Amino acid sequence: MERIIEVDEWKVVEQELHPEKNRLAESLMSIGNGHMGMRGNFEETYSGDTHEGTYIGGVYYPDKTRVGWWKNGYPEYFAKVLNAPNFTGIRIFVEGSELDLNTWNVTNFRRELNMKHGYLYRTFTAENEEGHKIEANITRFFSIVSHSLVAIRYEIKPVNFDGTLTFQPYINGDVRNEDANYDEDFWEPVHHEVVDNVGVLSMRTRKTAFDVTAAMRTSVYGQEIQVTNTTDEEEYIDNTIEVAATEGEPVTFYKYVAVTTNRDYEQEELAEKAIALVGDAFEAGFDELFDAQQDAWEERWKKADVTVGGDAEAQQGIRYNIFQLYNTYDGDDPRLNIGPKGFTGEKYGGSTYWDTEAYCLPFYLSTADPTIARNLLIYRYNHLDEAKENAQKLGLNGALYPMVTMNGQESHNEWEITFEEIHRNGAIAHAIWNYVNYTGDATYLPQYGFEVLAEISRFWSSRVHFNARKGKYVMLGVTGPNEYENNVNNNWYTNRMAAWTLEYTLGVARFLQRRYPGRYEELVHALGIRTEELDHWKHIINNMYYPYDEETGVFLQQDGFMDKELMAMSELDSKHLPINQNWSWDKILRSCFIKQADVLQGLYFLNHKYSLEEKKRNFYFYEPMTVHESSLSPCVHSILAAEIGETEKAYEMYVRTARLDLDNYNNDTEDGLHITSMAGSWLSIVHGFAGMRVMNGSLNFTPMIPEDWDSYSFKINFRGRLLKVTVTHERTSIELEEGNDLTVILNGDMLKVPRALIAVPSM
């Protein structure tokens, strides 16, 4: 654990420069608008350690696959998150001497991420060797109102001199990824033009041919200015603007940038559009844009906020997570998804993991308009052809969605993951159920859902085989959610989700046949589904093998689990932890230790199908062996712990996710934030502490509250209503903030929530 920021309910504040921790600070201060984003880099030149990173949603590069030994079916290239041209840069010169916080004497430094209003603010005083001292105040935001827009206000006050301040705004296309496999350049220049205070640079990615155009427009208020010089290179454009400044009088410089890509516009019109958009921004002016940004974030928080009373750290943690999730994905473009590092770093390839369906989807379902979650589902629908190709590559039927992807094609190349961690298919099917169950929007099924479900079911059906000795269907050679096991037989979770998918698909088929008979006929015909196939699925459902231990009554994570040397993590000397940094892979694999929820993940997903007793037995068996070395693990344990009444454990597990990045728990936040696991802390509160479930179209709550907290509240968007649920040690209150009356089930009792508040005593 390492905390360089201060605790504040609505802000993330760094109160001094941390030259040796600057990458960590840059990750933490990342900001984006769901379509693009960047790390908390300085606008001005910084010669100290920094990782400059700007990222644009959906723009990726197919880097060469690197493996020790090639296996049939590996992707030849994989989609790399791509560092894009730096368009926020502004070089600053004070009487000809370049401002650089690494070499100047810096005091009163403050870097502050404002979560409430969605902007990054910096202030500092800096003095150079010649004794020139300035004060600076900088504000930057990525507009969530106009997705192509970034605005910067850079204010400098000469403290002890009259003289020339030079602003040199630029766009730099000569950027590289830190982790390129073969030191290749990923970008090539396409177009550049620059005149006074306006410039355009277009770059194109090699191979994928994404065109990205950035147009900048700058201005200075309150001073006479002179544009003295113009640089116009192939991959770099800038202006040089000299201002005669007076001691004690601030100079305010503005830079507006609009970014367009050929994902949204025709290639020929990119520059024109970018110039038009940046012109509009210029006309509106910084203050108007900034106001709109603040209003938009307030509106968002109205639907998504979670409060924690009496625990400022927890409060900051949950708000940070919600903030960064929305910075990464706001759901209005079904071609985008939720990258594991969002727009905060470039480690890991691809933007889409099963994290989206398993962790993020429920968050968006409850905190935003249902179209957002629907777009996440449509993303997979749009990749159905690639998923079918993927299954075919493995010699199987139906569709296997990729483990990691940017464009529907597999981007990962460890055989134990790419080829065997196939449970991801189950989560994608489950997300459809989740969406329909939550929203009641059954129209998704005939339109999109059934095709995906049917093809996933076909995959499962071709992946199992009937073992005559057992008289059961088995599934050999898989990797479950717990990646500290590879190539195991009959992973309980995978088998269970496979059978569940078949069951759900058959249920949906019956539903469609009844409600949408014409469409059903059409689908059955198009997909070539015959009665024999459906009968075979039934046979699999009824005869699936689930490893089970008679003696303890637990569902076995996989065949042979009881042969392991079973021990609790607490028996390990702390020098062994984390085991993934201290043990060789074979030792991890044969140990009993579990990276992340596996059987328990199944009990969470199929919650209503298991009794409290079953949940308790399995939780008490697996939790002590779980090392939670995946950021996705603790939330599931937290939710189940809350359900079985293990309040302290539930809270402990919550704390592990909520401030993972803010306190740099895993010591790797410098590479970027753990975006997808951020949804886990929201899940822990809402599904865990408040016990929210949707059953038969009704919201259910069974709230509890951690001892250390005074209260907590959260917002729920449910079928046209906006609810605010507040839990204290005394009572749970549910307020209807928007929409019609609603009946909810609270601790088993049906209660009608009218437009006014209802409140019941806590259990």
Next chain:
Amino acid sequence: MERIIEVDEWKVVEQELHPEKNRLAESLMSIGNGHMGMRGNFEETYSGDTHEGTYIGGVYYPDKTRVGWWKNGYPEYFAKVLNAPNFTGIRIFVEGSELDLNTWNVTNFRRELNMKHGYLYRTFTAENEEGHKIEANITRFFSIVSHSLVAIRYEIKPVNFDGTLTFQPYINGDVRNEDANYDEDFWEPVHHEVVDNVGVLSMRTRKTAFDVTAAMRTSVYGQEIQVTNTTDEEEYIDNTIEVAATEGEPVTFYKYVAVTTNRDYEQEELAEKAIALVGDAFEAGFDELFDAQQDAWEERWKKADVTVGGDAEAQQGIRYNIFQLYNTYDGDDPRLNIGPKGFTGEKYGGSTYWDTEAYCLPFYLSTADPTIARNLLIYRYNHLDEAKENAQKLGLNGALYPMVTMNGQESHNEWEITFEEIHRNGAIAHAIWNYVNYTGDATYLPQYGFEVLAEISRFWSSRVHFNARKGKYVMLGVTGPNEYENNVNNNWYTNRMAAWTLEYTLGVARFLQRRYPGRYEELVHALGIRTEELDHWKHIINNMYYPYDEETGVFLQQDGFMDKELMAMSELDSKHLPINQNWSWDKILRSCFIKQADVLQGLYFLNHKYSLEEKKRNFYFYEPMTVHESSLSPCVHSILAAEIGETEKAYEMYVRTARLDLDNYNNDTEDGLHITSMAGSWLSIVHGFAGMRVMNGSLNFTPMIPEDWDSYSFKINFRGRLLKVTVTHERTSIELEEGNDLTVILNGDMLKVPRALIAVPSM
């Protein structure tokens, strides 16, 4: 299958140039002397497709490890077989026009590897555009008498002109590996000097700092010559020698090369030694050296030859295998080992695999002086420290020998192999038993053997754990010899070899205690062995878990094997074969198909511990599922098939190994020869067809003969005797060619072999 050479009992002959198959031909025509060697490249320039490759034993390069995802314990670098300076090159000019078989009109081409006498011979007629026609005859050999020496005779006859022939002998240090991971140069120049007809070039490997010096000396007989030019570059030296040639009169050019390395000499004296050695060769002259080479090979064949009557293909195959094994390793340097491609290619890193102990050692034991096999054992003894470090890296005790190595350190980086294919340790222990059992040389045990056995036993003992439910020791997460299974639990072969190692080590301990009590005390003290440790080993031996199927009575390859979809390879459509080129890895892993002998490998190694019935049951169970996609597989099946009376199967399996390269069965011989598996064809004949075993110090034979053969014979070096065993359909005869009378057991009967022949009727 693809055959570009003609069948001949003592030669490998290519009768025409195969420009599109030249790499295959180059592999096949490789020649070496156990210390260095090269592919069958032309001396003169060849502008067509070629893979120039010269390799020097023990000189390697640590190339950067390349993996998809890093795992703790991977080697950072791995030892790459290194393409060394080309020292055989001679550019030839005819009236100023350079000879190039790719562009000249070539007739009467013949390239011929003479196995009987150990040399490569070429002849051709070539005519250029100007109509100048020459006849050439070239002979090259790597001396097995003087290991640093290579000699070339290059004879040219102008067919239709008088004119100038120019010879430009050179040494070129500017060479690269075809498969370098990062396009690095592996060599840097150290020293170079060249005067008329003598030149020296010294190159040094980066990082490993191996110095290799080659000195050349050239001469021309029968003509006036003029040395007109001398090139002296950092990485390249040459001479230009012009000869006034007369139509119809051959000009004979000689090039002698001596190669010295800092593995054998001080760095400062490398050039001096090389010049002295090449001077000696020059003084002796080509004919004397060539005679010595031929005599030495004849002497070698006297001890090692195998004849096959009535089957010229089989005859060529077995001789080719023996020939190439000796080209790769002749056993007089315990720092060298038997690389999988020998000196014939650079694919795969490292020179040493378990192939050495499991396949090659028995061949050298029987065909050569016992010091050769002993040196192979000492090689591992010398790497004991590295093997202990390797175990430590995995958090285990004792010694784990590397899967692949050049210097004792692990060179492989797939976790399922590097960390889990630990059965290699068993083969290394078994080789000690094999050596002592065969030679009767028990002195090896107190000197070297016990230390290795004890440390391997310690490894096994820390790698198993006691499972209370089973009441047995289990070994989880291993990869057996069948690499079409990864990370399995309780691989029968591995468990069996582990327990066997412990048992043998305890036996050796008792033997040492009795025979060498002083040395034993010393060893026990040095190794820190306590009684408790030995007792623990006993407990493991008595309580090891072996997966077994009650219903079929077979030893199960691993836990869960019976859950697989069992089917015979013959049920697969041929389009699926080989499965490693047609199936994705997960499909291979969960299939029942077996890459190479696994349970059967154990029955071969521990042959005397299993009944014929057990062998039959397991053979009939596993053989139909074995796809033999490792070149090491068929020989073990052949041997067991012979033992259980499946004569046809034994022969079928023999054929699969014997001409693997000559007929390019795997379509990859262009990358180099499959050296280690070559021992398998010898094993098939001697251990298989002739049923040779050594039990209680006696040679046992239970011969059979394949139907298609008239006869076969082989030589056996056994405890001071040289025996010739000849098997026909009528009888088996055993001749004592050297040494004292010997009692052997033939088909169960004890027979004394006097100096004269004995012969008994065939069964």
